[in-house]
Amino acid sequence: MATWRLTTPLTEAEIRQLQAGDLVFLDGRVVGVRDATLIRIFDQGIEPPIDLSGAAVLHTAPNVRREGDRYVPLSVGTTTSARMDRFTWGLLERYGVRAIIGKGGLYLPESLQAFKQFGGCYLAIVGGAAAWQTLQTEAIEAVYWEDLMPEALWVFRVRDLGPLFVAIDSHGRSLYAEVGAEARRRLGQILGGG
């Protein structure tokens, strides 16, 4: 299990070297999106307001305080990725996103295929650990689509964001699929009286 330190924007070569189980610490910019943001992009066909090529996107909607014309992060955490599973393919194929930071994993075969085909990965953060994550969020650099508040499109500047676990890599491995298959096998044993 290797530990990597990466800075955004991310390149395909950087992502391809990551193996499931590795740890990543991230510097640079992270783009916050979630349900309403992705519905706007993919279901309503509205182009995102910023270039997402090489981006790390985070499934989030933070607690913020408005000070003048800017927002101060009060609690930046991570939401359950599975609700946004069907947008993964588009984020990678159409917009060139390289990393999705989330919690709880992605499961659609086309999401795993997208990571493999386009060179992307899923980085698992510890869900619920927003206090720690907030300290690693230096600033909110920009906010778009404020009408969706708190589900706006956020640009966070992060330092040492992590540790992030490489839970789905670009080589077809998913820790969620592996743990899930083993749990299903054990459930069979338990119910079979084993």
Next chain:
Amino acid sequence: MIVVGPEFYEAVERVAAQAYVKALIDVPADVRGALEAARRRETHPIGSQVLELVALNIRTADEHQILVCQDTGTPVYWAFIGSGLAVDGARLEAAIRRGVEAATRDHSLRSSICHPITRQNPQTNTGYRVPVVHFEFAAGADYLDLVMLPKGSGSENQSFLKMLSPADGVAGIKRFILESVLEAGPKGCPPYIVGVGLGGSADLCMVLAKRALLRPIGSHNPDPAVAALEVELLEDVNRLGIGPQGLGGAVTALAVHVEHAYTHISQNPVAVNIQCWRGLRAAARVYPDGRTELLSQWQPGG
């Protein structure tokens, strides 16, 4: 019977706000204890690291007095009204609502509540029929206990109900609960507190599954048959190997709490309501003269 006055409702509003904020910042003592025991027990390389980070996060929230998790949840309250009080229920509910709105405004809490069709967010953490307020009654008490549960959505989305048949028996109940935990898998932030409702009608069964989350870890259902099922289910859930955050490990759940009710002769309802590792809740007591105290732990009937 004491007829309560304005000072009582003002106190309810105040503690409804305090309990909301406290529940979001301060992980309850029993949950901390269970997480610490889990950290010592866990041997999986990733699971151990996850539990170290959970401990680090709790310390960070304590030190900086910031939210443990970003999700401000669905505000759910349980009001246990002492039989010694004459309370105006509508006024009580309105006071709780104002408390949620005050906490949201004064602490810049994210508003997590919206209309189910238009998705319009009023930015108050309240709306039609929200906060969710349950009422119960405590015989002999001359105070109100208010228990607050800001239910995170990652775990609330992992809710399950099945109207089994009597012939499915306890084996069917166990199967459904274990399959529900497997389906929740990594999505609701394990290690979990698994809330289970048994019996009742469909609506009561689901309420009981959530009511089970109010109980401190380490407590058991007073009915020995149900308590035995809690012990058995916890062992089985932890044999699944889902582990902290679903990345593998020995600790999938910190506790399984089962609350039950009698049911119809032709029914065998079972409900599961998952709680994330934060186990977040806070409780307060309000006296008729408006005195209040935050309770470090709320016990059923206590």
